Amino acid sequence: MSPINEAADRNAAPLAPGETQKLKFYQKGTHTVGNRLVDVDDRAVQSSLDRSNALTCGHRACQGCGEALGARYALDAAMRATGGNLIAVNATGCLEVFTTPYPETSWQLPWLHSLFGNAAAVATGVAAAMRVKGRSNVRVIAQGGDGGTTDIGFQCLSGMFERNDDVLYICYDNEGYMNTGVQRSSATPPAARTATTPAVGDEPGNVFGTGKSVPRIAVAHRIPYVATATVADLHDLERKVVKAMSIRGARYIQIDVPCPLGWGSASHDTIRLARLAVETGFYPIFEAEHGKVTAARKIRKRTPVVEYLKPQKRFAHLFKGGVEDPRVARLQAMCDANIEEYGLVDHHDDDV
Amino acid sequence: MLKQIEGSRAMAEAIALCRPEVICAYPITPQTHIVEGVGELVRDGHLKNCEYINVESEFAALSVAIGASAAGARAYTATSSQGLLFMAEAVYNASGLGLPIVMTLGNRAIGAPINIWNDHSDAMSMRDAGWLQLFAETNQEAVDLHIQAFRLAEELSMPVMVCVDGFILTHAVERIDIPDQADVDAYLPPYEPVQSLDPKDPASIGAMVGPEAFTEVKFLAHYKQTHALKLIPEYARSFRDRFGRESGGLLRGYRADDAEMLVVAMGSICGTIKDVIDEMREEGFKIGLVTLVSYRPFPLAALRDALARASDVVVVEKSFAVGMGGQLADNVDGALRNLPVRPRLHSAVAGLGGRPIPRGSLHRLFRQALVQPWEGVHFLDLNERVIGREIHRTGKNRRSGPTAENILKQLAGGRPAEQGRPG
Numbered sequence: 001m002s003p004i005n006e007a008a009d010r011n012a013a014p015l016a017p018g019e020t021q022k023l024k025f026y027q028k029g030t031h032t033v034g035n036r037l038v039d040v041d042d043r044a045v046q047s048s049l050d051r052s053n054a055l056t057c058g059h060r061a062c063q064g065c066g067e068a069l070g071a072r073y074a075l076d077a078a079m080r081a082t083g084g085n086l087i088a089v090n091a092t093g094c095l096e097v098f099t100t101p102y103p104e105t106s107w108q109l110p111w112l113h114s115l116f117g118n119a120a121a122v123a124t125g126v127a128a129a130m131r132v133k134g135r136s137n138v139r140v141i142a143q144g145g146d147g148g149t150t151d152i153g154f155q156c157l158s159g160m161f162e163r164n165d166d167v168l169y170i171c172y173d174n175e176g177y178m179n180t181g182v183q184r185s186s187a188t189p190p191a192a193r194t195a196t197t198p199a200v201g202d203e204p205g206n207v208f209g210t211g212k213s214v215p216r217i218a219v220a221h222r223i224p225y226v227a228t229a230t231v232a233d234l235h236d237l238e239r240k241v242v243k244a245m246s247i248r249g250a251r252y253i254q255i256d257v258p259c260p261l262g263w264g265s266a267s268h269d270t271i272r273l274a275r276l277a278v279e280t281g282f283y284p285i286f287e288a289e290h291g292k293v294t295a296a297r298k299i300r301k302r303t304p305v306v307e308y309l310k311p312q313k314r315f316a317h318l319f320k321g322g323v324e325d326p327r328v329a330r331l332q333a334m335c336d337a338n339i340e341e342y343g344l345v346d347h348h349d350d351d352v
Numbered sequence: 353m354l355k356q357i358e359g360s361r362a363m364a365e366a367i368a369l370c371r372p373e374v375i376c377a378y379p380i381t382p383q384t385h386i387v388e389g390v391g392e393l394v395r396d397g398h399l400k401n402c403e404y405i406n407v408e409s410e411f412a413a414l415s416v417a418i419g420a421s422a423a424g425a426r427a428y429t430a431t432s433s434q435g436l437l438f439m440a441e442a443v444y445n446a447s448g449l450g451l452p453i454v455m456t457l458g459n460r461a462i463g464a465p466i467n468i469w470n471d472h473s474d475a476m477s478m479r480d481a482g483w484l485q486l487f488a489e490t491n492q493e494a495v496d497l498h499i500q501a502f503r504l505a506e507e508l509s510m511p512v513m514v515c516v517d518g519f520i521l522t523h524a525v526e527r528i529d530i531p532d533q534a535d536v537d538a539y540l541p542p543y544e545p546v547q548s549l550d551p552k553d554p555a556s557i558g559a560m561v562g563p564e565a566f567t568e569v570k571f572l573a574h575y576k577q578t579h580a581l582k583l584i585p586e587y588a589r590s591f592r593d594r595f596g597r598e599s600g601g602l603l604r605g606y607r608a609d610d611a612e613m614l615v616v617a618m619g620s621i622c623g624t625i626k627d628v629i630d631e632m633r634e635e636g637f638k639i640g641l642v643t644l645v646s647y648r649p650f651p652l653a654a655l656r657d658a659l660a661r662a663s664d665v666v667v668v669e670k671s672f673a674v675g676m677g678g679q680l681a682d683n684v685d686g687a688l689r690n691l692p693v694r695p696r697l698h699s700a701v702a703g704l705g706g707r708p709i710p711r712g713s714l715h716r717l718f719r720q721a722l723v724q725p726w727e728g729v730h731f732l733d734l735n736e737r738v739i740g741r742e743i744h745r746t747g748k749n750r751r752s753g754p755t756a757e758n759i760l761k762q763l764a765g766g767r768p769a770e771q772g773r774p775g
């Protein structure tokens with residue numbers, strides 16, 4: 001028996017002979033939550049006692065929610081990196097709502113929700129309090145959706161960056177205001193259908209604006225660490241969070257988190273879509289330190305953007321009646337530009 | 353220690369004596385000298401163990417204070433006018449979360465038209481936000497109220513706004529007694545939060561509450577404010593015992609005992625009103641003043657008792673609800689509501705956007721209330737000629753241009769702009 005299992009056995013409440021263990025529905029047959037209530041033999045790897053389960057089972061995210069997955073891995077990695085000395089500040093949004101209707105909470109770490117647009121500033125305040133109390137070992141994460149980050153929380157975010165406050169800000173980017181029913185944000189891709197960019201009219205879906213890459217804007221602040229990540233590569237995400245926690249000052253990680261409800265995709269396609277976003281060049285995955293891009297994750301198998309677009313109903317109007325909307329070519333051009341800018345494909349083995 | 357000192361500087365020193373641990377600063381006139389003052393005290397080492405954070409907006413200022421307070425630190429910020437509106441969402445959030453933040457409000461008018469001078473419309477805009485609101489009559493009281501405010505806030509787990517008249521108090525240089533550190537330390541115990549963010553005892557704070565409990569949560573906030581009605585006089589008494597002077601409390605009377613006419617007012621205007629009362633007393637008028645210190649909680653019972661024997665009550669306030677009338681008068685009306693025989697209530701709005709409130713105008717106002725009472729709200733020293741002309745002018749022409757600019761032109765003796773051309 002491994003030391004972990006021994007410890008588990010000591011903690012498990014003994015069952016009387018003949019007694020069966022009562023489980024709630026969400027505790028059964030799941031390998032996605034760190035369930036320590038089931039018998040030791042039935043436990044999944046996620047229920048390792050080393051795992052903090054900062055975001056534990058019982059929350060109300062949709063099936064296949066990329067945000068729930070990303071948050072869990074990001075916070076567990078941060079908990080490991082800080083020895084559990086971690087406080088989270090959450091902006092309003094899906095993550096806040098699906099984890100905490102009082103009196104229930106899925107958070108196993110100190111957690112504060114204040115408002116939609118102020119998570120970065122509130123986190124600055126928490127970090128200041130820890131410093132002044134002589135508890136600088138307690139670290140702070142602010143987290144929010146793309147709307148809470150790239151739109152309404154942008155001013156507070158930029159202020160926190162510019163002062164280089166000791167906060168890791170994590171943006172769960174599902175490319176829209178999902179909690180209020182899938183509206184457009186400044187992170188919504190061009191041509192995507194949302195409730196406020198409906199698929200009607202001459203140019204259905206979201207406009208082709210100039211785009212707003214908050215990771216790039218974060219790099220322009222020359223903060224110590226910026227990274228993009230994806231739920232398609234959880235080890236990479238964990239590594240980036242651990243790295244971020246090894247640094248003091250303002251840090252920013254933006255994670256691509258597919259949203260089955262908002263994107264009109266199948267729950268089982270969350271990881272596949274996240275991977276396609278990387279392989280098409282749609283979502284460049286890179287790291288930057290002090291204003292300089294230091295690493296980019298290479299594309300393994302360069303894939304045309306249509307393969308990413310087609311499984312998502314938010315882009316269905318681009319392929320209506322079997323005719324491809326000319327704007328697909330513009331989306332492809334965007335991907336190509338990303339690939340060029342970040343050097344996502346090594347030209348000598350370019351297999352396109 | 354007695355000092356000849358600017359009000360803002362005195363408040364800064366008083367705030368520093370309260371040992372705040374996190375201070376968030378953002379400039380806006382007329383509050384700016386206060387945060388500059390505390391900033392200097394942090395930088396030069398007078399105020400130790402304090403994080404002074406220059407934020408990018410008032411919304412961030414109060415948000416940083418929210419984070420700091422929720423994590424167990426004593427937090428302070430200050431603002432005025434547009435700044436208070438810019439942080440409005442966080443104002444409600446701080447009280448909803450029960451965080452004992454103290455904020456100075458250097459009272460200033462709200463635009464448009466933009467105006468940096470004093471009135472109370474900023475404080476009134478947040479009167480229902482769940483904060484305690486205390487109004488200082490003098491700079492000495494402003495100093496003293498800050499010290500009481502931290503104690504009240506932390507005892508009640510509620511934020512407190514100390515309202516001080518912009519310029520009239522913030523920029524006045526006068527003799528002020530700055531308390532000793534030892535006395536402040538004895539009066540104000542260290543902050544002991546009822547709940548805080550701590551990895552040793554993880555709690556989720558600020559989650560959603562549905563219809564099944566929201567009413568009760570809100571009722572308890574109201575209940576806490578009614579409890580504050582007891583604490584405010586109690587802490588003012590213990591303040592007097594330690595520091596030897598009267599400051600704070602819910603309200604106080606001036607020559608009120610035998611008064612047939614009572615004036616009700618808040619803030620620095622009470623000084624002028626007292627002078628007018630002294631003059632009118634010499635002429636035989638039985639007139640007195642009730643100075644309201646605590647606007648929130650509103651001391652309904654104490655005010656009713658104070659006003660019950662008067663035959664006339666004149667409310668003089670530096671703010672009004674457009675389309676309705678004076679907010680303070682409305683609240684005073686609420687206090688008088690259930691008296692079997694109630695005094696006549698006269699509502700006057702004065703001093704908007706920094707307009708001076710001269711003694712002569714007050715004399716006329718109080719006399720007029722006796723001999724020629726008015727309906728609704730009276731605007732002290734309203735330039736009726738200008739109003740008449742502007743109403744006439746705008747009635748003539750749809751594209752009549754900006755009213756504010758035309759009024760100023762009239763006052764300068766120029767001609768108002770004609771049609772389509774906003775002068």
Ligand SMILES: Cc1ncc(C[n+]2csc(CCOP(=O)(O)OP(=O)(O)O)c2C)c(N)n1
Nearest residue numbers: 092093094116145146147148176177178179
């Ligand atoms: C000031 C303010 N404006 C609007 C809202 C409504 N609102 C709550 S959550 C939300 C959408 C959140 O979107 P995002 O930040 O992207 O997070 P997601 O739900 O997509 O994870 C909106 C618009 C609010 N709570 N506060």
Ligand code: SF4
Nearest residue numbers: 061062065094259261
């Ligand atoms: S709407 Fe999207 S982000 Fe929100 S819980 Fe569902 S899948 Fe997750």
Ligand SMILES: [Mg+2]
Nearest residue numbers: 145146176178
């Ligand atoms: Mg979103």
